[in-house]
Amino acid sequence: MKNIALHWQILIAIVLAAIAGSLSGTEAGIGSLTFHGVYEFIGTIFIKALKMIIVPLIFSSIVVGITGIGRAEDLGRLGAKTIGLYLVTGLLAVLVGLAFVNTVRPGFENGAPVGEQLALQAGAQDVRQNLESSGGFGELVKMFERMVPENVVATASSNGDLLALIFFALLFGFFIARVGDEHAEPLFNFWNAVFQVMMKITEFIMRFAPIGVFGLVASVVAETGFDAVRPLGVFALTVVAALLTHALLVMPLLVWLLARVNPWRLYRAMSPALLTAFSTASSSGTLPVTLDCMEKNAGISNRISSFVLPLGATVNMNGTALYECMAVMFLAQAYGVELGFATQFLIVVSALITSIGVAGVPSASMVAIGMILTAVGIPVEAMGVLFVFDRVLDMLRTSVNVLGDGATALVVARMQGEQTLLAAPAQAHRA
C-alpha cells in the first residue's frame, strides 16, 4: 500500500469496509468476539487519536499565528488589513454554508431525521435535550461568559471549552509579542516547536486513516447496511454546492470589488496552486506553489506574499470554516434537532475561530469538528460517518482555502498600491 497515494488508500478502505460490513452484519464473529466489535474498536481508537491532539494543536497553532503577526511591527497596517480580510472572507464562507445547510436540510429525509440510517441513535434523547435547551438569548449571554476561562488548566483539560481555550491562546500570543525579545524569543520558539511536532503527529495519525476509516465505515455499514449512503451523499453534494458558490461567486465578487481585477485572471494565475491543493488536501503542503504562483504569475511583491500567504496557509481557511459549520449542523439535524439562533451563532463563531486553529494538513478539520460537537453537546463519535466522503470534500475545501489566501494576497497588494500583473492597465489607474 506504501506507494499508493493516501486518498486512494482511503478510497480502497471505504470499498473494503462496505463489503466487510455488509457481509458480517452485527452478529457474525468468532466466539463472543464479533466483527462489528472489532470495527468499532478500530474506529474508536482512530477517533480518540484525533481527539488527543485537539488541545495542543489548536493552542500552539493560535499562539504561533498571533505572535507572528504581533512581532512583525513594521507590518502593522498590512497585518490589520490581512486579518480583517481573512475574517470577512471566513465569515462569508460560514454564512454561505449555513444558508445551504438550512435550506437543503441534508439531515432530514422527507421531514424525518436521518440519524437512524447513520446509526446515530445511541443517546439521541440526551442529545436532543442538550441541544434544545440551548436556543435562547440567555444562552448567548452565557456563551460569552464561558469564553473567559476561570482556570486555564482546567479548561485545557477538557475538549469541551473550546472558546475559552482559544480566548486564552489569543491573549497569550498577543502578549508574547509585547514582552520584549528576551522573553518573546524563547516562548515563540517553544510554541512553534510544539506546533511543528503537533503537525507531524497529525500527519502520523492520518497515515492510519485508511485503517481508521475502514473501522468507522464498516461498523456503520454493519449496523445499517447501505442506508447511510443516501443521506451522506446528499450532505456531500450540499457541501460541494456551497463550496462552489463561495469560490465561484462570493470570492470573485470580492476580488472584483476590492482589487478591481478580473477574477478569471486570478484563477488562471493560481491554477497550479489550486490543483496542488486539490491533489494533496494540504494547504501547508501547497504553500510553496501558492507563493510561486502569486509572485510569478500574479506579480505580487515578495514583501506582501511572504507575509500574507504563510499566515493564510494556517490561519485563513474559508473552505474549512464553511465545512465545519455544515458538518455540525448536519449532525444536529440528523439527531432531529432544529437549532435555535443562539446555538447556530455558537457554531458560526466556533467554525470561524477553529478554522484559524486548524493546521493545513489533510482531514485537519475533523479535529475542529470534534471540538465544536463537544461544545454544542453532540457526541464526538457521531462524526465517524463524515469520513465516508471526507477525502473528496477535503480536496475541494483545501482548494477553496488556498484560493482564499491568494485572493487576499492580491487584494492586500492592490490596496497597498501595487499594480500586479493581473490588473489590466485600464482598471489599474481607477483602483
Ligand code: ASP
Ligand atoms: N485539509 C485542509 C487544509 O489543509 C484542512 C481541513 O479542512 O481539513 O487546508
